[in-house]
Amino acid sequence: MKPARLLPLVLGSLCSCAVACNEPMRHTPDAAPVPAAPPATVAASDRATDHFPTSSGDLAVVPLEHATLLFVWRGLAIYVDPTSAAVDDASLPLADLVLVTDAHYDHLDPLALSHLRKPGALVVGSPAVAARTAVDVVLHEGETRALPGGIEVTGVPLYSVARGPGPGRRYHDRGQAVGYVLAFGGTRVYVSGDTECTPEVRALADVDVAFVSMNVPYAMTPAEATMCVAAFRPKVVFPYAYRHAEPPTLDRAALGPGIEVRQRSFYPRGEAYRARAYVAFTRGQWGYADDLLDEARRLDPAGDADWRVQWTRQWLKEDERPWPW
Amino acid sequence: MNALLAFLRSPSPGIVRAGRLAAALAVPAMILLVVSPLLLHPWTLGEHNWDQMNTQREVVVQTLARFHQFPFWDPYTCGGHPAWGSLESDPIVVSPWLPVYLLAPLPIAIRIEIIVSAIVGALGAWRLAARFTDSRAIQSLFTVVTVVNSRWAMQIAAGHSWHLLYGLLPWILYLFDRAIDPKTSRRDTVRHVVVAGLCLALMAYGDGIYPVPHTAFALTVYAVFVAKNTRRILPLYALAGLGVVALGLAAPKLVPLFEELQRFPRVIKSDEAIFPQYIPTIFTWRISDYAASADFVSGALWHEWGLYVGWPALIALVAAIAFSRGERERALKWAGLVMFSFVALAGPHPITPWRLLHLLPVFKSQHVPGRWLYASVTVLACCAASGADRWLRGKSTLRPGIEALLGFVAVALALDMGTVSRDAIAQSFVHPSPAVPASVAPFHMVHRLAPRPDYAPGLWDVSTLPGVLDNVGTLECDTDNGLHTLHRDGEGRMPGVGAYGDDDPDYQGEAYVVEHAATATVASFTPNEVEVRVEGAEPGDHLVLNQNWDPGWTADGVPAIALHDAVATPLRGSSQRVVFRYRPPSLWLGLVACMLTLGAIAAALFWTRRAPA
Numbered sequence: 056m057k058p059a060r061l062l063p064l065v066l067g068s069l070c071s072c073a074v075a076c077n078e079p080m081r082h083t084p085d086a087a088p089v090p091a092a093p094p095a096t097v098a099a100s101d102r103a104t105d106h107f108p109t110s111s112g113d114l115a116v117v118p119l120e121h122a123t124l125l126f127v128w129r130g131l132a133i134y135v136d137p138t139s140a141a142v143d144d145a146s147l148p149l150a151d152l153v154l155v156t157d158a159h160y161d162h163l164d165p166l167a168l169s170h171l172r173k174p175g176a177l178v179v180g181s182p183a184v185a186a187r188t189a190v191d192v193v194l195h196e197g198e199t200r201a202l203p204g205g206i207e208v209t210g211v212p213l214y215s216v217a218r219g220p221g222p223g224r225r226y227h228d229r230g231q232a233v234g235y236v237l238a239f240g241g242t243r244v245y246v247s248g249d250t251e252c253t254p255e256v257r258a259l260a261d262v263d264v265a266f267v268s269m270n271v272p273y274a275m276t277p278a279e280a281t282m283c284v285a286a287f288r289p290k291v292v293f294p295y296a297y298r299h300a301e302p303p304t305l306d307r308a309a310l311g312p313g314i315e316v317r318q319r320s321f322y323p324r325g326e327a328y329r330a331r332a333y334v335a336f337t338r339g340q341w342g343y344a345d346d347l348l349d350e351a352r353r354l355d356p357a358g359d360a361d362w363r364v365q366w367t368r369q370w371l372k373e374d375e376r377p378w379p380w
Numbered sequence: 381m382n383a384l385l386a387f388l389r390s391p392s393p394g395i396v397r398a399g400r401l402a403a404a405l406a407v408p409a410m411i412l413l414v415v416s417p418l419l420l421h422p423w424t425l426g427e428h429n430w431d432q433m434n435t436q437r438e439v440v441v442q443t444l445a446r447f448h449q450f451p452f453w454d455p456y457t458c459g460g461h462p463a464w465g466s467l468e469s470d471p472i473v474v475s476p477w478l479p480v481y482l483l484a485p486l487p488i489a490i491r492i493e494i495i496v497s498a499i500v501g502a503l504g505a506w507r508l509a510a511r512f513t514d515s516r517a518i519q520s521l522f523t524v525v526t527v528v529n530s531r532w533a534m535q536i537a538a539g540h541s542w543h544l545l546y547g548l549l550p551w552i553l554y555l556f557d558r559a560i561d562p563k564t565s566r567r568d569t570v571r572h573v574v575v576a577g578l579c580l581a582l583m584a585y586g587d588g589i590y591p592v593p594h595t596a597f598a599l600t601v602y603a604v605f606v607a608k609n610t611r612r613i614l615p616l617y618a619l620a621g622l623g624v625v626a627l628g629l630a631a632p633k634l635v636p637l638f639e640e641l642q643r644f645p646r647v648i649k650s651d652e653a654i655f656p657q658y659i660p661t662i663f664t665w666r667i668s669d670y671a672a673s674a675d676f677v678s679g680a681l682w683h684e685w686g687l688y689v690g691w692p693a694l695i696a697l698v699a700a701i702a703f704s705r706g707e708r709e710r711a712l713k714w715a716g717l718v719m720f721s722f723v724a725l726a727g728p729h730p731i732t733p734w735r736l737l738h739l740l741p742v743f744k745s746q747h748v749p750g751r752w753l754y755a756s757v758t759v760l761a762c763c764a765a766s767g768a769d770r771w772l773r774g775k776s777t778l779r780p781g782i783e784a785l786l787g788f789v790a791v792a793l794a795l796d797m798g799t800v801s802r803d804a805i806a807q808s809f810v811h812p813s814p815a816v817p818a819s820v821a822p823f824h825m826v827h828r829l830a831p832r833p834d835y836a837p838g839l840w841d842v843s844t845l846p847g848v849l850d851n852v853g854t855l856e857c858d859t860d861n862g863l864h865t866l867h868r869d870g871e872g873r874m875p876g877v878g879a880y881g882d883d884d885p886d887y888q889g890e891a892y893v894v895e896h897a898a899t900a901t902v903a904s905f906t907p908n909e910v911e912v913r914v915e916g917a918e919p920g921d922h923l924v925l926n927q928n929w930d931p932g933w934t935a936d937g938v939p940a941i942a943l944h945d946a947v948a949t950p951l952r953g954s955s956q957r958v959v960f961r962y963r964p965p966s967l968w969l970g971l972v973a974c975m976l977t978l979g980a981i982a983a984a985l986f987w988t989r990r991a992p993a
Contacts, residue, residue, distance in 0.1 A: 080667055080674045080682065160827040160883045169831050187883070188830060223897030226885040249885070273885045342649025343679055 087143035089170055094148040098127035102146075104319050107264060107291075111205060111240030116264075118319045119147075120354075122162055122296040124246065124266060128239050131204045135235070135246050135266075137171055138164040140324070149173040152202060155190070156213060156248030157232040158183035159273075161296075179208060183231035196233050196255075207238040211259065213250040218272050226273045236262065245289065249274040249296070252283035265289035269300035281306040284314060291315045298322065303357070325355025329364060336367055388781030399784025402791045403520040407502050407527070410794035410801075414528045415498065417806035418491045425487055425845075426808040428670070429539030432857075434486060435844040436587075437472050439463060441481050442848055446820075447906040452932070453962040455907050456848045458857040459825065459879030460927035463907075465636030465964050467589050467646065467745075471541070474585035474633070487813045494536060494544060501547030502527045505758075508550040511557050512709075512762055513769035517786030522765045524794045525689055525697070526550070526758045533801030534670040534683035535754075537808035545588040546754055548579045549595050553762070555579070556599055556622065557708070560606060560615045567988040573618050574981050577625025584630035593742050594755040596623070598715050602759075605711030628977025635970035641745075643931075644876060650738050650747035652679030653726050662687055662723075662753070663694045668803035684750040685723075687757060688800045693793055697764045704767030716760035722752040811835070820851035823905045824890055825926055827881030828856040855881045878945030879926045887926075893951070894922040894943065903957070910960045917951050924948045925960050932962050 097103060098115035105116040109128070117125035120141035125148075126133040132148040136156055150171040155163050155178065165188045168178060179202070180190035192200060196212040210233035215225035227249060234248040236259070245265040250256060252275055267284055268274040275283060277300050284292050284305060292314055297303035305316050320326075328351035336344035344367060352359050359365070391399075425434060435457060443451040443463075451470050454463035463469040472478050472493075481489040502523050509522035527547075535543035558564055559572035583592045603619035606612075627634065654662070658676045662685055670683035677685050689697065701713065718733070726734035726749035734749040772779055814835035829843050829852065842856045855877060880887040891900040891912040898917035902910060914923055922943055923935075929942035935949030935958050942948070947960060 080665070080669070080672045082669055082672055158883055159885050160881065163883065164828075165830040166828070220886040221888050221892060221894060221897075224888060340651050340653075340678055342651040345649060 087139065087170065088145040090142060090147040090149050091145050092148050094127045094130055094132040094151075097125070097132070097146070097148055100146075103127065105291075105293075105317060107239075107242055109240035109242040114239045114242060114244070116293075117147075118293070118295065118321050118323075120324060121298060121321055122156075122249070122268065122270065124295070126237075126239070126244070128206070129204060131206075133206070133237075134171060136162040136248070137167045138162075139167040139170070142167050142171055150176050151204065152176065152206065153178045154208065154235050154237075154246070155180040155184045156234060156246070157181065157227065158187045159249070161270075162248065163187060177202060179235075181210070181213070181231060181233040194233055194235075196230065205240065209236040209238075210234070211236055211245065211247075211250075212253055212255040213248045214253060215273075216251045216253060218251065245287075247274070251275055252279045252286075256283055257286040259287040262287060262289040263291065265292045266295050267292055267305075268296040269294050269303065270296035271299050276300065277302055277305060281309045285310050288314055291317055293317050293319055295319075295321050298356075322355035322358075325351045325358045328354065329358060329361065332367065333363065336370075341370075385778070388778040388785070391781040391784050396780055396784050399787035400516060401787070403517040403783075403787035406520045406787070406790035406794040407506070407523045409791065410524055410798040411495070411498050411502060411528055413795065413798035414533055414801040414805060415491075415495050416802060417809055418494065421809060422491060423485075423487045423813055424809045425490070425811050425813050426537060426539050427811055428537070428808065430541075430808070431539070431843055431845050432468070433471075433539050433541040434490070435848055436469050437481055437489070438486060438845060438848045440470055440472050440478070441486075442851075443907050445482060446851075447908075449906055449908050451907065452964055452967075453907045453927075453930075455823065455927060456853045457844050458928070459855045459877045460853065460930075462636065462640055462930055462932065462962075462964060464633065464967070465640040465932075467637060467641075468587055471585075471587040475582065485813070485816075493541075497544040497547040498528050498532075501550060504547065504550035504554060508554040508557070508762065509765045511554060512766040513772075515769060515772055515783055515786070517783045517790060518765050518768045518772070520790040521768075521786065521793065522761050524790055524797060525693065526761050528801055529687055529689070529754075529757075529797055530668055530800045530804060531687035531754050531757075533804040534668065534686060537670040537804040538681075538683045539808070542586065542588050542590060543754070545583045545586050545591040546758075548583055549591065549598075549755060549758055552576045552579045552595055552599070553602075553759070556602070556618065559618045559622075560603070560612075562612070562614075567985075569614075569618065570621075570984050570988045573621045574625055574985070577622045578629060580622065580626035581629035584626065585633050590746065590751050591755075593746065594719070594752060598719060598755055598759050601715035601718055602711050605714050606708060609707040609710055625977060625981060628973055628980070631973035631977070632967060632970035635966045635973065636964035639931075639964075639966045646745040648745060648747040650726075650734070650749065652684070652748050652750065653677070654685055654724070654750070656724060659724050660694065663689045664691050666690070666800055668800045668807070670804050670807060680748050680750060683804070684748045685753070687753055688797060690793070690796060693797075696768075697761070700764035700767035700771070701760055702767065703771055704763040705770060706766060709763045709766045712759050712762050716756050716763065719752045719756035719759060722749045723756065726750075814846045814849055816849050820849075822902070823851050823853065825853040825855065825879055825881050825887075827854070827883045829854055853879070855879060855884075876928060876945055878928050878942070878947070888924075890926045892924055892926075893917045894924060894948070896921055898954075908962045912958045912960065914951060914956045914958065915954070917954050917956070919951060919953055921951045922948045923951050923956075923958055927960075930962065932965050934961050934963075935959070937961075 097117060103115035103117050107114040112129055115127040119125055122136040123138055123141035124135040131151040133152045134150045135154045137153060153168060153171060163184050178190045179192040179194055182193060184190055185193045194200060194210040196210045199209040201207050213227060213232040213234045214229040215227045219225040232248060234250055235246045237244045242263050243261055245259060245262045247266060247268045249268050249270050267280050269277055269280050294304050304318050307316050328347045332344045332347035335347060348364060439454045439456055440451045443449050451463045454461055454469055472481050477493045480492050505523040505526050506519050509519040513519060555572040555576035559569045580595060599619060603615040607615040655676045665686060666688055667682060667686060672682040722734040722737060725732045737743045772782060775782055812834060829847050832846055835846050844854050844857055847854045890902050893900050896918055899915040900923060901913045903913050904911045910925055912923060924943055925947040927947050929945055929947045933940040933947045940947045940949050949958060
């Protein structure tokens with residue numbers, strides 16, 4: 056072969072190199088991102104959807120995902136039922152206090168606890184949680200403890216009255232799991248966990264803010280939750296863990312005046328996955344886009360009603376036809 | 381210039397000897413360099429997909445050593461699934477590595493598998509190169525470029541242990557090339573075909589989900605083009621014979637596997653791509669970070685694209701390929717270029733070579749077109765070896781000097797490429813191995829394993845290895861073992877998963893009665909056989925074993941039924957002892973096919989022994 060014949064190859068390669076050498080290569084860590092943001096930054100961000108005044112400053116509420124909540128109060132980050140899917144996020148703060156209601160996997164995630172804990176952080180858990188992982192404070196139902204930072208926590212019975220996986224069994228046996236009433240400088244916040252509407256929940260008093268789980272069939276249905284909330288009458292109520300609840304909210308008319316229902320998105324990652332799916336779609340990664348939409352549907356089934364999802368799905372279906380058409 | 385020419389024309393005997401020695405030492409030096417992190421830190425495990433790969437191996441070891449059973453069923457991952465009839469399980473059962481894993485601790489056994497596979501690949505590459513050149517320097521260059529390159533190292537770093545099976549690829553190409561050589565006797569043709577088929581069957585037994593189809597594709601294109609170019613039918617006969625031998629010998633694994641695939645078709649979308657103007661970067665970016673990514677490659681990390689050889693070697697390779705001539709070379713060029721087109725012209729558009737191939741049944745189950753790179757480079761490098769040999773023959777007076785020089789070039793290239801490969805291995809193998817407990821508690825299933833202080837690697841996968849060691853099953857898994865791991869319902873559960881973890885609200889025990897509050901106790905548990913005692917049930921109630929259902933499960937010899945995807949059976953009385961047992965339903969068919977193949981091989985060898993050459 057004459058050397059001249061190699062000239063186009065060499066020139067072409069050099070041109071490609073000139074283009075390619077400007078492209079940055081980045082490392083994708085194998086490990087999950089670790090929370091690292093200051094609590095105050097998160098409290099001041101759009102992620103904090105609600106703020107409640109307390110006698111010791113503002114209480115910021117950050118709904119994360121499913122049963123995972125974050126409160127920021129007096130510079131402290133307080134997590135409830137953190138799971139890896141919700142808290143493996145560098146824009147969240149490390150925890151000063153973690154409360155775990157229940158030993159089931161959508162409430163207790165030892166991996167998430169190990170990621171979240173900073174030195175000196177306190178983990179509070181029910182007896183069932185303590186049986187599965189190391190906790191600093193085991194809180195039984197009806198018990199009240201004063202925690203560092205001026206927070207007072209009371210264990211509220213959490214159990215199943217009627218429902219269970221089989222005959223003679225209940226999803227939650229009494230005495231194993233607890234809900235929490237947290238007192239932030241006089242403002243009382245109730246986090247129900249996956250309880251049914253028990254007499255103890257109905258008898259709660261002076262609750263300012265309530266988070267009521269509608270994690271059917273393990274917790275209350277929307278109708279039961281409405282009835283229960285109407286009994287203990289918090290000033291503000293947030294339905295949460297409502298993945299399979301239909302409708303995913305409370306009946307405002309049945310609650311009557313004096314109880315404000317605040318509906319917040321507890322499945323925000325669905326939207327994030329949809330946004331990534333659109334980007335992937337426009338780049339021609341149709342298979343990847345389809346996978347992302349599947350994941351978005353898993354996290355937030357209601358999101359499939361979005362016209363962009365329907366349009367993208369339609370297009371992807373066209374693409375999946377056997378070739379040639 | 382004149383001095384150089386003078387040197388090349390008549391190099392001193394010492395230089396010639398040193399050049400030969402350099403050519404011979406380049407490959408072992410490179411292998412030693414690349415695997416040195418494994419030798420310096422012999423007790424570490426890799427990250428990314430290595431937990432999954434380690435788990436597959438440990439399931440085999442524990443089932444054989446702890447329960448003295450053949451690993452038909454894996455109760456430890458995904459809620460239980462067929463191990464034998466799976467694409468990604470039991471990789472060491474029919475394999476030379478089995479005694480190694482049974483005798484040595486896991487980290488040591490992995491190192492032996494990796495290092496010996498590299499050596500086997502290097503020996504095969506050396507022999508394959510010898511089919512196209514008699515120059516030791518070119519053989520050395522061929523082996524340096526094709527064996528433990530950065531592609532190999534990054535795949536191993538990423539835990540794609542099936543990549544080790546590519547070590548058999550050069551042997552299969554070598555044996556097939558010898559088998560179709562007109563100078564080979566009929567008996568040797570049969571022998572080479574049988575051994576090549578055996579190698580391909582070993583790839584199948586080793587879960588060579590990519591090496592097997594890639595090798596089969598390369599052989600098919602090669603055989604078809606050689607037959608067309610030479611107008612001989614032998615390559616097609618040899619191809620058919622090789623296919624029959626491989627399929628027949630691997631039938632005990634393949635038949636249950638295909639049966640399982642019918643239940644859970646493995647269809648994976650694949651639109652990963654590299655922008656075409658960046659194709660040279662595949663070979664020229666000196667990047668060993670297996671977890672690196674860039675915007676010009678989409679859908680996969682750098683370990684699925686990169687194969688560093690450097691600009692000089694790339695230009696020399698392309699020139700040598702262009703310079704090669706001959707019928708075999710033309711066929712290999714076609715095979716290599718078609719395979720490389722899957723890498724280079726993959727991606728988003730539905731009418732690209734890869735996307736079209738991906739419509740076919742076997743290839744529909746594959747993704748990441750960059751995985752064709754290793755095989756395509758090996759095939760094209762054969763042409764390069766032939767082209768370089770042709771060029772060298774044209775320099776008859778300068779040949780001794782050039783050969784000596786190429787020996788030193790091989791060493792330089794080995795050190796340059798080996799350094800990149802070594803860094804990838806060093807990056808991954810950094811995590812301690814979990815401790816093996818002295819005794820284990822009765823088996824139970826959890827949704828996800830809790831983290832342990834002695835095993836916290838930065839894994840891509842969820843952790844499953846400690847569960848196998850501790851006799852604990854996990855629902856969470858990232859294996860594609862036949863279950864639709866990419867498809868999850870709202871609870872994150874996979875279709876086909878009927879087991880529950882004991883941290884799941886629906887968990888009722890490792891065995892339970894559905895209709896009444898009866899007592900069901902696991903009396904004895906082994907992976908393939910579970911004995912359950914029931915008290916207080918009513919006839920007609922259903923007893924459920926907390927494992928995923930599969931057609932191979934029986935209860936007291938009667939096929940078990942699927943109850944919400946779990947293994948179940950109706951009860952006959954209030955107090956009863958039920959033995960659940962698992963066997964792959966179509967195993968006997970595979971064994972019969974294997975026996976027939978062995979008989980056919982014996983007959984063919986006997987017949988060719990008596991037949992004239």
